[in-house]
Amino acid sequence: MEQLTFSSAQEILGFLDSALGRDLLLVPVWMRNLAYRLACLQEPDNTALLRRAASDLQFVGPDWNDTAHQLLRSAEALEAARRDGGLGH
Template identity: 70%
Template sequence: MASLIELFDSIPEEPGLARSEAEYRLVEELTFSSPAAILEFLETALSRDVLLVPVWIRNLAYRLACLQEPDNPSLLRRAAADLRFVGPDWNSIADELTRRAESLEGKDIAGE
């Protein structure tokens, strides 16, 4: 099976059936990937060009990783930072992820 980054790289730039099918293959593989594989994919793709990965793929990838490791404060913080990076629409979710991370680390954010 191809890696997530290989599947991502195989997505054509032009809209159409070939793009839809390639995105489908990526999402299918992403759905059953480990958090480590998902983070490796994100690190590789985002290191090339932070705007290269569409927001919906980034959100899905972080969501799937967080669902598998809900008690990982580092992962929760990374997901929150990415949500904040792409715009204010998800700031409330980013805030909740940050609160969860801080709670897991035993920090009280009420005094902020």
């Protein structure tokens, strides 16, 4: 857990890819949520990451649907701002 806490977003995603690629239930839900939260905090403008985190939240059950929808809305707003020239990414 400590290693995950101090990892970069790309390292966190690599961990999730590796672990979840073997078994979707290998990583407990609370750890998945924390891992995605840490990655999203590091890269808040990464729309692919926001969508991926939202998808994972939707996978684990309806308790997280509001948070998943919020992440999707954030990704859509970022993409709209980029289309309109509001962000340089």
